[in-house]
Amino acid sequence: xxxxxxxxxxSYDKDPERLMDILLSIQHEFGCVSEIAVxxxxxxLGLSEVDVVQTRSFYHFFTVEPVGKYAxxxxxxxVSMMMGMQDVMNEFEQLTGIRIGEKTNDGLVSLHTTxxxxxxxxxxxxxxxxxxxTRLNPDKAKKIFEDMKAGIPVEDMIxxxxxxxxxxxxxxxxxxxxxxxxxxxxxxxYYEGISLKKALQMNPKNIIDEVKASNLRGRGGAGxxxxxxxLFCSLNEGDKYVICNxxxxxxxxxxxxxxxTERLPMIxxxxxxxxxxxxxxxxxxxxxxxxKYLRAYAESVLEELRSKNMLGKNILxxxxxxxxxxxxxxxxxxxxxxxxxxxxxxxxxxEPRNRPPFPVQSGYKHKPTVINNVExxxxxxxxIEVGGLxxxxxxxxxxxxxxxxxxxxxxxxxxxxxxxxxxxxNEMLEMVEATDVQAVQMSGPSGLCINPTQFDRKIAMEDLxxxxxxxxxxxxxxxxxDVVLNFMEFFExxxxxxxxxxxxxxxxxxxxxxxxVEGHATRNDLKNMKEWSKIIASTSRCGLGQTSSNPxxxxxxxxxxxxxxxxxxxxxxxxxxxxxxxxxACEVVxxxxxxxxxx
Amino acid sequence: MSEKIKFxxxxxxxxxxxxxxxxxxAAENGIYIPVLCHWKGVHPAGxxxxxxxxxxxxxxASCTTPVDANMVVESNTPEIQDLRKAIIEMLFVEGNHFCxxxxxxxxxxxxxxxxxxxxxxxxxxxxxxxxxLEASTPKIFLEKNRCIxxxxxxxxxxxxxxRSYFAFKGRGKHLEINLDTKLAEHMSEENARLAMKICPVGxxxxxxxxxxxxxxxxxxxxxxxxxxxxxxxx
Numbered sequence: 001x002x003x004x005x006x007x008x009x010x011s012y013d014k015d016p017e018r019l020m021d022i023l024l025s026i027q028h029e030f031g032c033v034s035e036i037a038v039x040x041x042x043x044x045l046g047l048s049e050v051d052v053v054q055t056r057s058f059y060h061f062f063t064v065e066p067v068g069k070y071a072x073x074x075x076x077x078x079v080s081m082m083m084g085m086q087d088v089m090n091e092f093e094q095l096t097g098i099r100i101g102e103k104t105n106d107g108l109v110s111l112h113t114t115x116x117x118x119x120x121x122x123x124x125x126x127x128x129x130x131x132x133x134t135r136l137n138p139d140k141a142k143k144i145f146e147d148m149k150a151g152i153p154v155e156d157m158i159x160x161x162x163x164x165x166x167x168x169x170x171x172x173x174x175x176x177x178x179x180x181x182x183x184x185x186x187x188x189x190y191y192e193g194i195s196l197k198k199a200l201q202m203n204p205k206n207i208i209d210e211v212k213a214s215n216l217r218g219r220g221g222a223g224x225x226x227x228x229x230x231l232f233c234s235l236n237e238g239d240k241y242v243i244c245n246x247x248x249x250x251x252x253x254x255x256x257x258x259x260x261t262e263r264l265p266m267i268x269x270x271x272x273x274x275x276x277x278x279x280x281x282x283x284x285x286x287x288x289x290x291x292k293y294l295r296a297y298a299e300s301v302l303e304e305l306r307s308k309n310m311l312g313k314n315i316l317x318x319x320x321x322x323x324x325x326x327x328x329x330x331x332x333x334x335x336x337x338x339x340x341x342x343x344x345x346x347x348x349x350x351e352p353r354n355r356p357p358f359p360v361q362s363g364y365k366h367k368p369t370v371i372n373n374v375e376x377x378x379x380x381x382x383x384i385e386v387g388g389l390x391x392x393x394x395x396x397x398x399x400x401x402x403x404x405x406x407x408x409x410x411x412x413x414x415x416x417x418x419x420x421x422x423x424x425x426n427e428m429l430e431m432v433e434a435t436d437v438q439a440v441q442m443s444g445p446s447g448l449c450i451n452p453t454q455f456d457r458k459i460a461m462e463d464l465x466x467x468x469x470x471x472x473x474x475x476x477x478x479x480x481x482d483v484v485l486n487f488m489e490f491f492e493x494x495x496x497x498x499x500x501x502x503x504x505x506x507x508x509x510x511x512x513x514x515x516x517v518e519g520h521a522t523r524n525d526l527k528n529m530k531e532w533s534k535i536i537a538s539t540s541r542c543g544l545g546q547t548s549s550n551p552x553x554x555x556x557x558x559x560x561x562x563x564x565x566x567x568x569x570x571x572x573x574x575x576x577x578x579x580x581x582x583x584x585a586c587e588v589v590x591x592x593x594x595x596x597x598x599x
Numbered sequence: 600m601s602e603k604i605k606f607x608x609x610x611x612x613x614x615x616x617x618x619x620x621x622x623x624x625a626a627e628n629g630i631y632i633p634v635l636c637h638w639k640g641v642h643p644a645g646x647x648x649x650x651x652x653x654x655x656x657x658x659x660a661s662c663t664t665p666v667d668a669n670m671v672v673e674s675n676t677p678e679i680q681d682l683r684k685a686i687i688e689m690l691f692v693e694g695n696h697f698c699x700x701x702x703x704x705x706x707x708x709x710x711x712x713x714x715x716x717x718x719x720x721x722x723x724x725x726x727x728x729x730x731x732l733e734a735s736t737p738k739i740f741l742e743k744n745r746c747i748x749x750x751x752x753x754x755x756x757x758x759x760x761x762r763s764y765f766a767f768k769g770r771g772k773h774l775e776i777n778l779d780t781k782l783a784e785h786m787s788e789e790n791a792r793l794a795m796k797i798c799p800v801g802x803x804x805x806x807x808x809x810x811x812x813x814x815x816x817x818x819x820x821x822x823x824x825x826x827x828x829x830x831x832x833x
Contacts, residue, residue, distance in 0.1 A: 048758075050766035050779040057768045332770070349767065354645040354663035497774035498767065500748060501648050501686060504693045507772050508723050532723070535685050538658040539648045575724075 004029060005040045016045045017365075019055050019347030023062055024328055031066035058349040058496075060114060060331030061289050068103045068110030070148045073127040077116035077251040078441075078486045079408050079471060084137065085124035089113075091138040095145045109148060115333055115490055116251040117290040120408035120471070121178045121415050129154045130292045132173050165261045170297040177258050178415030181431070183402040184394070186378040187258075187418045192265050195384040196310060199273040200318045207277035208234060211380060213388030215400035220245060220336070220373035221443065221467030222543070223399075226380070229370055233360040234278040236368040242275045242283040242322075243364060243371040245341055249288060249333040250444035251490060252469030255404035256374040258416045260287070260294050263378055264301045268324060270377030272311065273384055275322040278370055283324040286341050289331045298326055333494035337542050338371045339363075340496065351498045352542035375404055375468075395421035399460040403468075407432050409441075410474030425455040425464070429472065436475045439559070444469035445487035446547035449479070451558040480562055481517045484551045488513045491548040502545030505536035509549060515575040521567045530556055606670035608652075621661040621672065622650050631825035632674055633683060633712055635690075635799045636749035637662040644750040649686050649712070652679060680716070687712050688721035694728065695744035696800070702809055703801030705817030709747060710800075711824030730775065736783035738791040739803055746776045746802040756794045758782055764790070776802065 008025045012018035022041060026033050033056050042049040056062045061073075074080075074089050089111075093099060096109050103110035119125035122134035131154045133144070147157045161167040162176040182188060199207050212227030233240060244267060248256040259267060271283045287295060302324055305311040313321050332350045335341045339353035342364050363369025372380075379401060383391045392400045399421035408414040411432045419428070425440055441449050442459075443466040450457070450464070457464045473479060488510040497503040512529050515521045533549030540546050556563060586593045601616040608630050615624040623639060625632045635647035645663040652661045653673040661674075673679060690696075690709055698704050733741035752765040753776075764786060768777040786794075794803045814820070 046760065046762070048762035048764065048766070048779045048782050050768070050777045051763050053768055053777060054766040058770050334770075349770070354643060354660070356665065493771050495771040497770045497772070498644070498646050498748065498750070499648060500646060500690065500693075503748070503771060503774060504689050504726075507693075507726060508689070511724065528722070532685075535682060539651045539682060539686065541645055541648070541660070 001030070001036070002040055005037055006044060009041060009044045014044055015347075016047060017347045019045070019052070020327065020330060020344060021347075023056055023059075024330060027062050027330075031071070032063045034064065034066075054349055055347065058332060059289075059329070062330055065103075066107070067112075068108055070109045070128055070154060071112065072109065073112045073114040073117070074100070075115070075117045075119065075123065075125050075127075076113040076486075077120070077490065078445075078483055079120040079252055080116075080123040080125060081486060082409065082477065082482060083123035087138050088124050088126070088136045088141050091141040092145070095142065109145075114290075114331065115494065116249060116253075118248060118254040118257045118288070119175065120252050120254055120406065120469075122176055123408075127290065128157075131155060131158065132175050132293055133158070134174055134176070165297065168297055170300055171261070171294060173293050175257075175261075175293075177261060178413075179258060179262075180407075180413055180415035181417040181419070183418030183420065185382045185391070185402045185418065186263065186266075186375055186404055187416070188382070190263065190266050190381070191385070192269070193308075193310060195381045196269050196272055197316065199276050199384050200316055200320060202276075204234065204277050204279060207273060207384070210388045211277070211383055214379075214383040214391035215388075216376065216379050216383060216391065217399065217461060218373060219375035219379065219403070219467070220338075221250070221446075221465070223461045223465060226372060226376055229360055229372075230274060230277050232358075233368045233370045236361065239282075239365075239367045240278050240280040241364040241367055241369040242271050242278070242280045243338075243342070243345070243369055244271055244283070244285045244374060244377055245336065245338060245371055246291065246374050247286055247288040247329055247336045247341055248374070248468065249290075249336045249494075250446065250467055250469045251487070252408055252441065252444050252471045253406045253467065254408075255406040255416050255468045257291060257294075259374050259378055259404070260291060260298070264298055265305065266378050266381050267374055268301065268305055268311065270380040271324060272315070272322050273380055274370055274372070274377065276320055278368075280370070281321050281323075283322065284327050284345055284364065285324055286327045286329060286335070286345055288335075289329045292328060295326060295328065302326070332496075333490075334496045334542075334544055337544060340542070341371065342369065349496070349498075351496045352544075354541065396458070396460045396462070398462040403459070403466065405459075405466065405470050406468050407470045407472065409470075409472035410434070410437070410477070411472045419459070421458075421460045423459050425450065425457055425459065428459065428470070429455065432472065434472050437472055438475045438477060439473040439479055439483075441469070441471040441473060441483065443467050444471075445490060445551050446543065448550060448554040449473075449483065449558060450554070454558070479555060479559060480513070480566065484555050485510070485513045485517050487551040488548075491544070495544060495548070499541040499545060501536050502540040502542075502548065505532060505540075506545070506548055508532060509536070509552060511575070513552060516563060516566055518575070518577065519566055519568070520573050520575045520577065521563075522570055522573050523567055524571065526556065526563055526567060604666065604668035606666055606668060606672065608672040609675050615666050617667060618665045621652070621654075621664045621666050621670075624666050625661065625674070626828045629829055630674065631828040632661050633715070633825065634662060635708055635712075635747060636751060638751055638755065638797060641751070641754050644754065647686070647747065647749055649683055651682055651686075658682075683712075684716040684718060685722070687716055687718055689723055690747050691718070692721045692723045692725045694747060695730065701745070701801040702804050703745075703798075705814055705820045706812070707801060707819075708799035708824060711819040714819070715823045715825060733778050733780070736778065736780050736786065737806065738783065738786045738788070739778075739794060739805055741776065741778045742802050742804065743775055744802075745800045747800055748774060748776065749799055751797045751799065752776070752794050752803060755797055756790055758785075758790075764794070 125134045217223040335350040340350040344350040492510045650661040730743040
């Protein structure tokens with residue numbers, strides 16, 4: 001074992017900045033990163049063991065104990081639960097005789113939960129040994145378990161593959177693209193290499209000017225003008241980097257998954273054009289762990305581009321050098337935050353950095369770095385091909401172009417829709433043929449939950465901003481329990497923890513929300529939740545903590561009646577539930593529950 | 600290279616070198632902005648958030664913000680004071696702090712801030728986290744119940760080869776401070792002393808020495824925390 005670990009470390013040149021890859025390889029090889037592995041890594045890299053542990057323990061998919069031969073990670077995010085994941089998990093627990101978080105005695109199966117895996121259009125979904133299983137139900141669970149007992153490799157359990165590149169021999173996934181509406185930019189016609197050839201003939205400044213003229217704003221959610229970002233970065237001397245943020249983890253989003261499946265050459269082309277614009281020689285595609293099934297295919301696309309001389313040395317004979325490596329994540333929502341993603345790419349905990357300096361000044365390896373969302377890079381390709389002015393005329397004055405929405409939840413045709421900015425929520429609901437809508441969760445948990453009186457609002461940066469996730473919530477749903485509480489528990493787990501307000505207030509707010517859902521909250525508790533949400537929003541270091549109270553504040557504002565119906569009108573009530581405690585105690589000792597206690 | 604700029608804190612005009620950290624400029628000018636994670640000369644962590652101020656209407660941490668011309672900084676306002684008090688209260692409910700039995704009492708920055716901001720009862724529910732005491736190494740105790748995750752020890756206490764004795768483990772609600780017990784077997788006396796000194800609370804304590812400074816003669820026994828800065832002006 002030690003020899004194998006040493007050889008893995010050697011394959012990354014004993015470079016501590018490649019610790020993520022080292023840990024990923026070891027986890028893959030041994031099913032865990034054990035304490036013994038930690039001490040070998042520490043010794044070989046010249047680190048202390050706690051330094052290795054700090055990275056290992058940050059990411060969800062690294063484990064200390066070996067996972068089962070079949071490691072099942074159920075997606076427990078909102079849409080998956082709405083679509084019936086609880087039944088699937090119950091079935092697996094029944095079949096295996098173990099609880100979530102445990103492993104069978106024979107080591108065959110371990111059951112885990114995980115945050116959104118980017119399959120909200122085909123839930124309930126799970127990852128089994130990194131292979132995606134979609135549209136699960138208890139019957140399929142039975143079949144899968146039979147296959148596990150028969151020792152069938154997980155790749156052979158999937159049955160039919162999905163459409164498009166999901167059927168590619170290097171992907172072979174049962175995932176469907178669900179492209180419901182293509183627009184003129186990211187899902188429109190793509191002619192490989194045309195924009196790159198054009199850009200290579202352009203002066204770098206003109207590339208940036210073209211992007212500036214398009215008024216393109218970053219598609220990750222924050223909406224910073226992309227051309228300006230390139231300009232600021234280009235003003236610096238020396239080594240520079242281009243990073244593509246393919247770590248979409250906002251529950252309910254999956255649009256980047258579709259681009260990564262169907263538009264990889266376009267993404268890489270956009271990165272190369274950006275590199276030419278700012279003067280970078282190296283790039284990174286940071287691919288979230290949950291999309292590991294796309295990695296081999298992505299490597300093959302890079303190889304193909306190199307063989308066509310569209311990447312590598314002296315690209316298309318123009319003297320310009322640029323190459324891209326893929327960095328896999330290991331399960332951490334916060335790594336979608338750009339500076340956390342950079343830290344992670346350097347082999348560290350995914351803790352967001354303080355700003356200033358911004359990545360354009362000091363990013364990867366503390367060099368100037370342009371980091372953009374997948375969709376942004378695709379848009380750049382189209383802008384260079386057709387022109388910035390053309391692009392700027394799409395959408396609205398403040399939000400140019402088109403936007404990919406991942407629309408899921410209680411609608412007949414979940415999937416990806418490329419719309420022009422400026423569409424109203426009503427128009428969008430009509431487009432997806434939604435009926436009986438109670439609420440729309442715009443832009444995931446860090447966005448807003450809106451009620452029907454707001455459905456005439458525009459989807460645009462200047463009104464209802466959206467990073468990509470749109471969850472339509474039907475009338476039958478219990479918003480506070482199914483949506484808000486789920487989101488708060490998500491943030492409680494996904495906060496990096498290093499800034500005190502985000503770590504602690506997410507815990508406090510999740511606890512308060514549980515109190516509401518269980519019917520123990522008072523009016524005063526609601527007032528407190530509102531006040532405390534302000535504290536976390538104003539004092540947290542990064543976007544996670546600044547927005548994580550939005551599920552509570554937006555539902556308190558837009559669905560006050562749901563809270564009122566659940567609160568009790570007394571000055572104080574404890575969140576301690578005597579009846580429940582007695583019942584639990586009875587279960588533990590195996591005695592039938594007594595007559596409920598009365599106050 | 601240094602460029603002199605002017606800006607204001609609570610209306611008071613201040614001259615400083617552009618790019619200096621706001622929290623340090625304030626201290627040099629006799630204005631106390633509380634800190635728990637900041638340590639002069641060490642790369643700022645920006646993790647405790649207690650130094651939050653409002654700059655041109657936006658909330659920012661003053662330990663990570665370089666000063667710039669024409670900044671309008673609000674620090675000693677009721678809004679900011681209450682935010683800071685809330686953070687102090689939150690730290691008291693998040694960990695398990697029992698001042699009367701703590702060796703650091705009187706020298707503890709968190710306790711000092713509790714008094715300064717007149718905390719009575721925390722407004723938040725107690726978390727009653729179960730945390731452990733790491734007592735297996737010869738020089739120090741690590742009392743995790745009291746850790747406030749300031750990262751001072753993580754950033755500052757290293758061995759001769761630059762390796763860390765302390766690091767975080769886990770994330771979010773599972774975050775804890777972790778001590779490398781193998782390295783700590785050989786921790787020097789100076790490192791043990793420094794680790795206890797920089798810890799703003801009583802999470803890192805030296806073994807075999809207790810109450811070197813008697814109660815009554817400790818840093819904050821007679822004057823509130825921050826006095827050393829505010830008295831500069833007097």
